[in-house]
Amino acid sequence: MSTNKNRINIINKRARFEYQLLDKYVAGIQLGGTEIKSIRLGKASILEAFCVIENNEVFLRNMHIAEYGNASFYQHKAKADRKLLLNRKEINKLDKKMKTKGFTIVALRLFINQNGYAKVEIALAQGKKLYDKRADLKEKDDQRAMDRIKKAY
DSSP, X not given: OOOGGXXXXXXXXXXXXXXXXXXXXXXXXXXXXXXXXXXXXXXXXXXXXEEEEXXXXXXXXXXXXXXXXXXXXXXXXXXXXXXXXXXXXXXXXXXXXXXXTTEEEEEEEEEEOTTSOEEEEEEEEEEOOHHHHHXXXXXXXXXXXXXXXXXXX
16 A cells, blocks of 8 residues: 555654563554544654553553644544554453553554554563663664774774
8 A cells, every 4th residue: 555665664762762671562553534644644753652451451642643734623632542452362461461560561663554554563661770771872882883893994
């Protein structure tokens, strides 16, 4: 349906820095008409998005989808909760882990698959300590220095 140049791939870079990622899942999103049109235009943000489990259903909170400019009177709410489509086994596994202290579910990536459906990659995550973040930054700086040295030769 969409070509490679039109691929929508919205990434939450901060999640990999702030959290240690344990299990990853790909889930569909239940969206309305103007929401999917805004996503296809790339007007969405998952920077602050996280998931909650209510009544054995998973909802994505704080995901921002800008209002669709060409819509007439029917518009969606920009920060509404959006239901994620996961199977029962995955929901039960996530729910069991969420009851453990320190775990959260964060959105990593929002994309449109080859069939034209909006999908979100979520991960069960545990918050990193400050020294873990410093170690990651040091490792990143060391890797850049090594790449520069390799490039010089």
